[in-house]
Amino acid sequence: MKKLKFGTKVIHVGGEPDKETGAVMPPIYQTSTYAQKSPGKHQGYEYTRSHNPTRTRLEQNLASLENAKYALTTASGVAMTSLIMQMLKKGSTVLCGDDVYGGTYRQFTTVYNDRHNFEFVDTTDYKLLEEKLAERPAMIWIETPTNPLLKITDIKKVCDIAKKHEVLVCVDNTFMSPYFQNPLDLGADIVTHSLTKYINGHSDVVGGAMMTNHQHIHKELFRLQNSMGPSSSPFDSWLVLRGIKTLAIRMQRHEENALKIAKFLESHEQIEKVVYPGLESHPQHELAKEQMSGFGGMITFFIKGGLEASRNFLEKVQIFSLAESLGGVESLIEHPAIMTHASVPKEVRESIGISDNLIRVSVGIEDVNDLLLDLEVALESQK
Ligand SMILES: Cc1ncc(COP(=O)(O)O)c(C=O)c1O
Numbered sequence: 001m002k003k004l005k006f007g008t009k010v011i012h013v014g015g016e017p018d019k020e021t022g023a024v025m026p027p028i029y030q031t032s033t034y035a036q037k038s039p040g041k042h043q044g045y046e047y048t049r050s051h052n053p054t055r056t057r058l059e060q061n062l063a064s065l066e067n068a069k070y071a072l073t074t075a076s077g078v079a080m081t082s083l084i085m086q087m088l089k090k091g092s093t094v095l096c097g098d099d100v101y102g103g104t105y106r107q108f109t110t111v112y113n114d115r116h117n118f119e120f121v122d123t124t125d126y127k128l129l130e131e132k133l134a135e136r137p138a139m140i141w142i143e144t145p146t147n148p149l150l151k152i153t154d155i156k157k158v159c160d161i162a163k164k165h166e167v168l169v170c171v172d173n174t175f176m177s178p179y180f181q182n183p184l185d186l187g188a189d190i191v192t193h194s195l196t197k198y199i200n201g202h203s204d205v206v207g208g209a210m211m212t213n214h215q216h217i218h219k220e221l222f223r224l225q226n227s228m229g230p231s232s233s234p235f236d237s238w239l240v241l242r243g244i245k246t247l248a249i250r251m252q253r254h255e256e257n258a259l260k261i262a263k264f265l266e267s268h269e270q271i272e273k274v275v276y277p278g279l280e281s282h283p284q285h286e287l288a289k290e291q292m293s294g295f296g297g298m299i300t301f302f303i304k305g306g307l308e309a310s311r312n313f314l315e316k317v318q319i320f321s322l323a324e325s326l327g328g329v330e331s332l333i334e335h336p337a338i339m340t341h342a343s344v345p346k347e348v349r350e351s352i353g354i355s356d357n358l359i360r361v362s363v364g365i366e367d368v369n370d371l372l373l374d375l376e377v378a379l380e381s382q383k
Contacts, residue, residue: 004069006065006179007248012058025240028238029053031118033339044185046235050226055237056346059209061244062199065178066191068211070218073237074223077174077194078103079230080208084139084190085112086224092116092138097123097153098352099146100172101194102341111344113130123153124284128162133161139168145288146173148300148336148360149353150275152284155291174198174327179251180294191382195232197327198297200243202251229382250329253365254297260368261375262299270379272302272357291347297363298326307356309382310335316378319370326362331371333361 004012017024025266034045045051055073063071074080081104088094098120108118116138117306121128123142133140140162144153155171162169170190171183177198183191193199195207213217225231232240255278262276274281277288278295288295303309314322320333324340334340337349338357343356363371 004064009064010061010247011245014060015245026054026057026238028234049229049231052231052234052237054231054241056235058232058237058244061257062178062193062209062242063211065244065247066173066182066184066211066277068184068191069213070215071209071211072218072221073232073240074208074225074230075232075236076206076230077192077196077208078107080192081107081172083221083224083228083230084192084210085116086228087220088116088138090115093135094118094141095129095137095167096120096141097143097146098348099149099151099354100141100143100198101147101174102336102343104141104143104172105341106320106343120348122151123158124151126154126157126257129158132160133165134307137167138163139170141170141172143172143175144181144291145277145296145298146176148284148298148341148358150277150298150300152277152282152288152291154287155181155183155186155188158340175298176292176294176296177251177327179248180255180296184211184213184221186291190217194327195240195347196325198251198254199247199327200240200241201247201327201329201343202243203325203328203330205239205243207232207236207240214364228380250365251294251297254363255294255373256336257368258297258299258363259295261363261371264375265299265301268379269303270304270382272304274302275300299361299363301359301361302355302357302383303359305357305382310357310359313378313382316381317374319366319374320361322340326360328362329365331362331364331366333359336360 032048036042059071094116142153159169169188171188172192174194174197190212192210259278265271266274277301320331323332
């Protein structure tokens with residue numbers, strides 16, 4: 001199965017017909033417990049918090065997509081982040097990108113701040129990283145592209161430095177999905193995903209996952225998952241298995257649409273600046289081309305005017321839904337300062353460039369001409 005191409009793996013790994021009935025689509029094992037032949041004699045399944053056949057299929061599929069030996073899924077992305085923080089010894093130092101998902105920032109600064117020491121750094125500043133990694137923190141947590149500023153961190157470069165100092169590297173790969181970027185292949189120890197986003201792709205599940213090649217990390221995270229309880233449900237696992245089948249073609253369309261929209265926005269007089277890794281104007285466009293096999297569906301742009309202009313524009317769009325989240329088939333638009341990154345203090349937001357005229361778009365897979373027209377009409381009304 002390892003040799004299969006991505007577009008085949010999403011459909012077939014963990015998707016074998018049901019052995020009992022031949023059902024082509026996997027059954028949902030909606031059960032909490034399993035009958036045993038004799039005390040302790042079972043078929044590998046005892047209790048669904050620990051193991052469930054539908055979840056097993058999903059984990060097999062996810063592992064294959066990141067070229068990993070192991071995968072584990074949880075009831076949300078932040079639940080997986082939490083298990084990873086629980087795994088680190090009390091009193092650890094964690095270096096974290098200064099432009100990560102607001103919920104990750106909130107968890108680190110309000111939940112785990114009593115247990116660990118967190119330092120937020122610009123992970124594209126390699127001189128600073130050299131210094132910080134030499135102090136041997138337990139882990140470096142990276143999101144690339146960053147959220148919402150879409151800066152690209154050189155994963156291989158960071159992993160090379162981190163290895164020298166025996167620092168674990170965890171990459172949140174949610175924005176790119178395994179279709180466009182595979183951090184484990186570049187040296188990362190753990191890759192995480194919010195399954196809620198591109199992997200499920202239909203905005204009807206909240207879920208999280210991690211993939212790794214280290215058996216001891218998988219074992220420890222499984223122990224924590226089983227002890228603390230945030231396992232993903234059979235039904236959600238099944239929905240993700242269903243959504244994942246079209247991941248390859250969805251990602252192609254997300255990117256195709258995003259590139260057209262980014263170019264349109266870049267040429268529009270009402271727009272101050274557009275950030276999209278696929279644009280030549282992106283400061284790390286060359287690195288993006290090297291590290292990723294595509295540029296994804298996320299665009300960040302700065303509209304002329306301040307908060308009022310942003311608010312007016314966001315109220316005018318009709319096809320783009322004004323909503324948090326990303327990675328679904330439908331286009332979403334949001335205002336990070338008020339929405340996804342509200343838990344990041346204003347002064348911190350402003351110091352890294354999350355201003356009141358910054359708008360983030362998750363480009364869906366609709367007909368791009370409808371999306372372009374929707375944006376154009378909303379921008380024209382600004383004049
Ligand atoms: C990049 C990134 N990582 C992690 C998460 C957390 O995932 P979840 O919402 O599934 O808990 C999100 C959610 O928006 C995200 O955008």
